[in-house]
Amino acid sequence: MANNSPNIAIVGGGISGLVLAIALIRRGIKVQVYEQAHAFGEIGAGVAFGPNSVRAMQTCSPEIHTAFHRVATRNQWPDKRNVWFDFMDGYDKDAPVGKEKLLFTLTTEDGANAVHRAHFLDELVKLVPDGVAHFKKHLDTIELPDGDGKVKLLFHDGTEAEADAVIGCDGIKSRTRAWMLGGDDKPGAAPVYTYKYAYRGLIPMQRAVDELGEDNAKNAKMHLGQDGHILTFPVNHGETMNVVAFHATEDDWPDARHLTRSMEKKHVYEDFKDFGPTVQKIIDLLEPNLDCWAIFDTGDHPMEAYNKSRVCCLGDAAHATSPHHGAGAGICIEDAAVMAELLAEPGVAKAGTRGLEAAFRIFSECRRERTQWLVQSSRRTGDLYEWRAEGVGRDVGKIYEECKERDERIWDSQIEELVAEAKESLAAILGA
Ligand SMILES: Cc1cc2nc3c(=O)[nH]c(=O)nc-3n(C[C@H](O)[C@H](O)[C@H](O)COP(=O)(O)OP(=O)(O)OC[C@H]3O[C@@H](n4cnc5c(N)ncnc54)[C@H](O)[C@@H]3O)c2cc1C
Ligand SMILES: *[C@@H]1O[C@H](CO)[C@@H](O)[C@H](O)[C@H]1NC(C)=O
DSSP, X not given: OTTSXXXXXXXXXXXXXXXXXXXXXXTTOEEEEEOSSSSOOOOSXXXXXXXXXXXXXXXXXXXXXXXXXXXXXOOSSGGGTTEEEEEEETTOSSSOTTOOOEEEEEEOSXXXXXXXXXXXXXXXXXXXXXXXXXXXXXXXXXXXXXXXXXXXXXXXXXXXXXXXXXXXXXXXXXXXHHHHHTSTTSTTSSOEEEEEEEEEEEEEHHHHHHHHOHHHHHSOEEEEETTEEEEEXXXXXXXXXXXXXXXXXXXXXXXXXXXXXXXXXXXXXXXXXXXXXXXXHHHHHSOSEEEEEEEEESOSSOOSOSEETTEEEOTHHHHOOOSTTSOHHHHHHHHHHHHHHHHTSHHHHHTTHHHHHHHHHHHHHHHHHHHHHHHHHHHHHHHHHTTOOTTTTTOXXXXXXXXXXXXXXXXXXXXXXXXXXXXXXXXXHHTX
16 A cells, blocks of 8 residues: 555545545545445435634535535625524513514624535535445444455445545444444443434525514524524525424433434424414424434543544544534534545555554544534533523523633634644654
8 A cells, every 4th residue: 555545435425424535535535435325315404504614614625615605505684694693582472573682692704604404415425426435335344454454344235345444424323433432332332312302494484584574584593491492594595494493301312223203393382382472483384293303412421532543433423412503514524624634644645554543543632622522512502502501590691601602612713723733743653
């Protein structure tokens, strides 16, 4: 392999796997993507990206950045372009529909760039050359060679593949993570329930405007309350309003093998019965049957390292977070940018297997603190939104201060600095 670009196998073709594949291909590195599904696909729901993630897309590949902006939607009102969310008092029972009290506003240099997940994934797929993706390949396990040979991937259908290194982008239920930790029964191999779930829905914009008023429908809003919160933001260039309604619970999730289930709308009314008229109206607009998502994360047993020899975990596979910061996918894109820049360093190919191991070690060292902080901070933020955070409760001033500080830690990070630091550490061990 010396002096040759390595062969990288990526397990999983979600946002992480595809962004990483595109970033590596752009840098002349050979990749194969193994996806368990019969085609690339994403569930129909919205996902928002903060400015740190948009900058990381540019580092991964300007084509990703361009593709993203083709499908991204910001707040529709020009004077709210930089608003991340307006935080509203969802518990205000006296305010008529659309007239809840504004508690506070968080802004970024770029507002909330939101996409319909399926549309963004379609754009990413267009950037993946033919012959790179292999479908219906569910990874069962990995075998390491004794020496410098190839790493072997064993799939559920009995087939195998080989690569110089493997990057697990296989999401929250990652097989790669379980293998790295030494088995399904090891702490951290399985994600844990955060005792929150979320109903998700999409509402045609015109209906939302008619019923909720233009500001509520066309700009990002977070309706806060006791033990629950509902957020809405525009997607599809303003044609659709995305809704996510979170609620806390004491009950276990019935079946950890299935993280979503269909629920009747009466449960949403029940959960939000103490909320005010605006929230009731949002629920009225939802379909009679809704997807309900269990919010799981990897926060109870964070991985001690994302690397093991020439195998590495990246994205949700390494650090699945609850979605309260709206930063889970964004941090995956930062991961991909750092990984691609490390693997593209000339010293990596030159050093052969030692180079790949070193790149993965540095990736792990550089990414662990920030990504694991995000998982914990997101839990805390969910509680802040739902007036459950210890020492804060319903104190709006404190909620604002803490949310702002946490969000800015995410948004202000500069990908160039993260990459430069990683490359420096890599050079130090490769002696470049
Ligand atoms: C309700 C909710 C709302 C969210 N909102 C936001 C938001 O607003 N902003 C944000 O930034 N993030 C958000 N997130 C987080 C974001 O969705 C994830 O961080 C992101 O999608 C993770 O991408 P991934 O590619 O790492 O994993 P995934 O998207 O899970 O992709 C993993 C891929 O690997 C495949 N795979 C799995 N196992 C195997 C196997 N054994 N073999 C082969 N293939 C396999 C899967 O089929 C899938 O295609 C939200 C999450 C949730 C649950
Ligand atoms: C992962 O990287 C660390 C350095 O960060 C290193 O000490 C360790 O040996 C690596 N783990 C494995 C299993 O290769």
